[in-house]
Amino acid sequence: MDFRLPPESVELAEAVREYLAGTHGPDVLRRLDAGGNRDLRIWQGLVEMGLTGLLVPESEGGLGMTLLGGALIARECGRACLAEPLVDTALVAVPWLIARGETDDLAVIAAGEKLVALPHAVNPWVADGEGEELASVDPLRNLVAAPEDAGDDPLLLDLGALMSAAQLVGLAEAMLDQAVAYAQVREQFGHAIGGFQAIKHKLADVAVALEFVRPVLWRAAQAMDDGLTSAPLHVSHAKYAATDAAYLAAESAIQVHGAMGYTYEVDLHFWMKRAWALAGAWGDRNFHYHRIEDAALGGAHPLGPQHTFA
Amino acid sequence: MDLAYTPRQQAFRQEVREWLAAHVPAERLVTLERKDGFDQHVAWERELASGNWGMVTWPSEYGGRGLDLIEWLIFEEEYWAAGAPLRANQNGIFLLGPTIMEFGSDEQKARFLPPMAKGEVIWAQAWSEPGAGSDMAAIKTTARRDGDHYVINGQKTWSSRASFADWGFGLFRTEEGSQRHKGLSFLLFDLNAPGITRRPIRQLHGDPGFAELFFDEVRVPVENRIAGEGEGWKVAMATAGFERGLMLRSPGRFQATAARLMALLRETADRASPGLREEVVRLWMGAQAYAYNTYQVAARIMAGGSIGAEASLNKIFWSELDRAMHRAAMHLLGPAAELQTLPDGSANEWLEGYIFSLSGPIYAGSNEIQRNITAERLLGLPRVGAG
Numbered sequence: 001m002d003f004r005l006p007p008e009s010v011e012l013a014e015a016v017r018e019y020l021a022g023t024h025g026p027d028v029l030r031r032l033d034a035g036g037n038r039d040l041r042i043w044q045g046l047v048e049m050g051l052t053g054l055l056v057p058e059s060e061g062g063l064g065m066t067l068l069g070g071a072l073i074a075r076e077c078g079r080a081c082l083a084e085p086l087v088d089t090a091l092v093a094v095p096w097l098i099a100r101g102e103t104d105d106l107a108v109i110a111a112g113e114k115l116v117a118l119p120h121a122v123n124p125w126v127a128d129g130e131g132e133e134l135a136s137v138d139p140l141r142n143l144v145a146a147p148e149d150a151g152d153d154p155l156l157l158d159l160g161a162l163m164s165a166a167q168l169v170g171l172a173e174a175m176l177d178q179a180v181a182y183a184q185v186r187e188q189f190g191h192a193i194g195g196f197q198a199i200k201h202k203l204a205d206v207a208v209a210l211e212f213v214r215p216v217l218w219r220a221a222q223a224m225d226d227g228l229t230s231a232p233l234h235v236s237h238a239k240y241a242a243t244d245a246a247y248l249a250a251e252s253a254i255q256v257h258g259a260m261g262y263t264y265e266v267d268l269h270f271w272m273k274r275a276w277a278l279a280g281a282w283g284d285r286n287f288h289y290h291r292i293e294d295a296a297l298g299g300a301h302p303l304g305p306q307h308t309f310a
Numbered sequence: 311m312d313l314a315y316t317p318r319q320q321a322f323r324q325e326v327r328e329w330l331a332a333h334v335p336a337e338r339l340v341t342l343e344r345k346d347g348f349d350q351h352v353a354w355e356r357e358l359a360s361g362n363w364g365m366v367t368w369p370s371e372y373g374g375r376g377l378d379l380i381e382w383l384i385f386e387e388e389y390w391a392a393g394a395p396l397r398a399n400q401n402g403i404f405l406l407g408p409t410i411m412e413f414g415s416d417e418q419k420a421r422f423l424p425p426m427a428k429g430e431v432i433w434a435q436a437w438s439e440p441g442a443g444s445d446m447a448a449i450k451t452t453a454r455r456d457g458d459h460y461v462i463n464g465q466k467t468w469s470s471r472a473s474f475a476d477w478g479f480g481l482f483r484t485e486e487g488s489q490r491h492k493g494l495s496f497l498l499f500d501l502n503a504p505g506i507t508r509r510p511i512r513q514l515h516g517d518p519g520f521a522e523l524f525f526d527e528v529r530v531p532v533e534n535r536i537a538g539e540g541e542g543w544k545v546a547m548a549t550a551g552f553e554r555g556l557m558l559r560s561p562g563r564f565q566a567t568a569a570r571l572m573a574l575l576r577e578t579a580d581r582a583s584p585g586l587r588e589e590v591v592r593l594w595m596g597a598q599a600y601a602y603n604t605y606q607v608a609a610r611i612m613a614g615g616s617i618g619a620e621a622s623l624n625k626i627f628w629s630e631l632d633r634a635m636h637r638a639a640m641h642l643l644g645p646a647a648e649l650q651t652l653p654d655g656s657a658n659e660w661l662e663g664y665i666f667s668l669s670g671p672i673y674a675g676s677n678e679i680q681r682n683i684t685a686e687r688l689l690g691l692p693r694v695g696a697g
Binding site: 004005006068144149160176180183184191192193195196197199200201203204205207208211212213215216218219222223239240241278289292293296297303304305306308309 | 315390
């Protein structure tokens with residue numbers, strides 16, 4: 001029993017955080033929003049970091065990391081509000097293809113030369129797919145209508161939900177950081193507004209929510225890595241809790257920004273919109289709630305302190 | 311990351327479970343906020359100690375088993391799942407004990423820790439004063455040096471367990487005229503010493519759980535001071551960290567409550583509104599999240615890390631989770647919620663628990679103070695006003 005994140009995964013995630021902070025700031029999001037939405041140079045940078053091959057086995061030219069390691073990177077993608085479809089291809093499609101024994105494309109995916117956009121019956125859209133375009137609230141999200149024959153593979157759903165939850169955590173963390181930064185400099189009544197308890201306590205509540213969603217996320221990823229039969233329950237817990245944390249962070253952050261928060265000028269809106277989008281992706285809050293209720297209240301999952309890691 | 315218990319940990323769980331099954335009193339004890347109930351709880355502490363279960367993480371020389379934090383969490387999980395009594399000893403083993411372990415001299419460890427682990431000496435805490443609640447640095451009670459003694463004069467209040475306990479610990483102003491955090495010392499004192507008057511305070515539930523303490527020229531030997539003279543604030547902050555952090559409220563307690571709440575929901579499913587149903591499931595998720603977080607912190611501490619201001623996040627989370635779980639139970643019970651004895655003849659533990667849960671967001675530093683600490687020390691927001 002050792003609930004510590006693997007140091008090598010944490011180090012890689014920190015390197016990715018630093019790289020994205022330096023190359024993928026709000027100015028980039030504005031440029032993408034102004035035209036194009038996707039930028040091959042950004043994608044190439046991610047490929048050079050090895051991120052397209054994160055979960056691809058080393059024998060196929062990848063890094064062979066675990067889903068837990070992948071979730072740590074998905075969180076960084078959320079934090080940076082990354083628009084490129086890295087998570088869908090490298091962290092959702094790749095492990096799904098590996099589980100199905102479909103390994104032909106892995107080397108090409110790791111090399112960054114192939115994107116995989118997978119439909120699922122739970123989603124009315126496919127992100128970065130081909131077909132009839134749908135408009136998302138998120139200006140950097142490219143959606144097309146889902147095909148009518150989309151499958152409903154449960155593993156694919158869990159992978160999509162896990163990595164969405166991880167991105168939601170990163171998005172929420174970034175929104176909290178933005179609100180804190182604004183509260184430190186915005187002055188009213190002769191003080192930085194961050195000195196007022198009404199602001200402090202609102203942002204402290206976001207910090208509390210995040211502190212208690214992160215371990216749920218790591219536990220869900222590890223449950224999938226360990227192949228636990230209870231993994232879907234833990235993934236649903238992570239998605240549900242991450243959704244609530246992201247909505248709380250977004251609403252708290254816009255409130256702290258005041259009227260500025262309600263403008264297109266402040267960066268916050270990119271993160272809020274991505275959070276709203278991902279909250280409904282790969283099983284919405286209702287879907288995941290029912291899975292949790294069925295398992296926990298229905299009696300299939302043992303309750304009580306002795307079953308913490310069941 | 312490895313989220314499976316080792317065979318040794320599983321065997322330990324089994325050992326704890328079997329001992330508790332054979333020893334936990336079949337009859338529910340009277341509340342420890344009353345003298346008769348307190349005596350029953352002290353007897354239970356001694357029963358625990360007879361099995362060497364007083365405080366499993368302490369070294370064996372102090373009456374423990376030298377176990378690690380994971381084993382402590384397993385012990386706590388089994389303890390609360392078994393429906394074992396509240397710990398009369400909690401101020402000692404979870405707050406003062408770790409403090410003495412960190413700051414005490416070898417003599418103090420040998421003198422105070424073994425009787426604490428055995429339940430022979432029950433400790434009360436004495437932090438708050440009428441003018442020093444959330445603002446603890448406003449302490450006024452003085453401890454004047456007189457040779458090899460301190461002479462205490464003043465008043466403490468909201469002193470948990472003090473109506474019936476044997477000894478107390480707290481912060482006193484040892485430097486005349488000192489201000490705020492300076493000039494305070496951490497002293498241990500015999501509650502039966504001449505000059506101490508205890509006035510039990512009737513609590514919300516009607517029983518005298520805590521007390522006011524009046525000190526009139528109370529002589530305390532200098533060797534009862536933990537750490538140096540004037541270093542009391544530092545020592546007290548460490549104690550407060552233990553209280554808010556890992557030790558005071560292990561997840562097993564809240565997971566046991568959450569499991570009982572889920573069972574209550576099943577019994578009352580035909581009347582529970584959909585909103586209440588989802589609330590209960592959410593609260594169970596919260597108890598799980600608290601457990602995962604604690605295991606993560608425990609793993610970090612075992613690897614040489616520490617718990618700092620994050621302890622404030624913990625305290626906010628468990629105290630508000632506990633209150634919300636008991637509130638949900640009150641709603642599920644509906645018209646029976648007000649009854650001291652439920653229609654099936656059992657004591658209404660949810661009512662008692664709800665009343666107690668209202669103290670959680672207040673004691674050990676109110677949650678407003680915890681939110682300030684979170685905002686200032688973890689988020690880096692500016693301090694305004696309070697010094």
